[in-house]
Amino acid sequence: MSRRAAITGLTALAPISWGSTYAVTTEFLPADRPLFTGLMRALPAGLALLALTRTLPRGVWWGKSVVLGALNIGAFFPLLFLAAYRLPGGLAAVVGSVGPLFVVGLAALLLGERPTVRALLAAVAAAFGVSLVVLKAGAAFDLVGVAAGLASAASMSAGTVLTKRWGRPKGVGPLAMVGWQLTAGGLLIAPVAFLVEGAPPALDGRGVAGYAYLALANTAVSYWLWLRGIERLPATSVTLLGPLSPITAAVIGWAVLGQALGPVQLAGMAIAFGATLAGQWTPRSSFSSAERTGEKVSMDLTTPVVRR
Structure with a gap:
């Protein structure tokens, strides 16, 4: 196995893990607690990363971290979990799969970036393929859930573009920035969660295990x-690993939750997976050039952003 393939395989484990979020939310966690669930996913992980990196923001980065934390975590997580509670896993995932298209539009508007035709076609094909997965009998179409899913994708997309526009402080690693955003977002969610949903729910062993996993x-x-992947691979290739998340959600829905997968759904999964593979193709010269120049990256929570 080549070094490139090994790095890609390890990086792919991240979106595969994220694809399990929907099943864990609906099967292990207390019902109708999207704010508390978002809080429990963000704040413990953020505090752990702060303790690990021992790096705090300085100067204007206090404010920027709050803005990015609000977009990427404070709004994104509760809306994501609200969609997961109200929609089947596959439908919740496909609504979120339009995120890369939001990024393309916002980047063109705010950053003046023109995406490559290959990357754009791969993103569209992936979204189309994932959309076929939900065209099955019994898939509930809940307007509130769909709106929440679209709003979560828009929030994360705005955070992605601002992350690229602002870059990263000199000498600060992307892992520290993730810790800042998770902590800021978790702290923003906390008062809203307690005001809207009340005291934390009583948890049994399944609930504790679910939150610990998340x-x-x-x-x-x-x-x-x-992070390890985006430091070693071209940014576009890493971004287009994202469809593995909804594919995983659909597979778990079929294997564990008993959700049906017919020929149309299987074709959609094949299209989305094919688009993911197409997104990994990069001329060898481009990959080698990135390695030679020591390409630097910064990130929001799902999409890598290049900063040279």
Whole structure:
């Protein structure tokens, strides 16, 4: 196995892990607690990363961290979990899969970036393929859930573009920035969660295990793998690993939750997976050039952003 393939495989474990979020939310966690669930995923992981990196923002980065934390965590997580509670996992995932298209539009508007035709076609094909997965009997179409999913994608997309526009402070690693955003976002969610949902719910063993999984494996470890990948791979290739998340959600829905997968859904999964593979193709010269120049990256919570 080549070094490039090994790095790509490890990085792919992050979106695969994120694809399990929907099943864990609906099967292990207390019902109708999207704010508390977002809080429990963000704040423990953020505090753990702060303790690990021992790096705090300085100067204007206090304010920027709050803005990015609000967009990428404070709004994104509660809306994401609200969509997960109200929609089947596959439908919740496909609504979120339009995020890369939001990023393309916002980047063109705010950054003047023109995406490559190949990357744009791969993103569109992936979104189309994932959309086919939800075209099955019994898929509930809940307007509130769909609106929450779209709003979460828009919030994260805005955070992605601002992350790229602002870059990263000199001498600060991306892992520290993730810790800043998770902590800021978690602290923003906390008062709203207690005001809207009241005191934390009583948790049984399943609930404790679910929250522990989301905070540790699904967030802290997965984002570490994601960071490791974007430091070594072209940014576009890493971004287009994202469709593995909804594909995983659909597979778990079929294997664990008993959700049906017919020929149309299987075709959609094949299209989305094919788009993911196409997104990994990069001329060898481009990859080698990135290695030679020591390409630097910064990130929001799902999409890598290049800063040279």
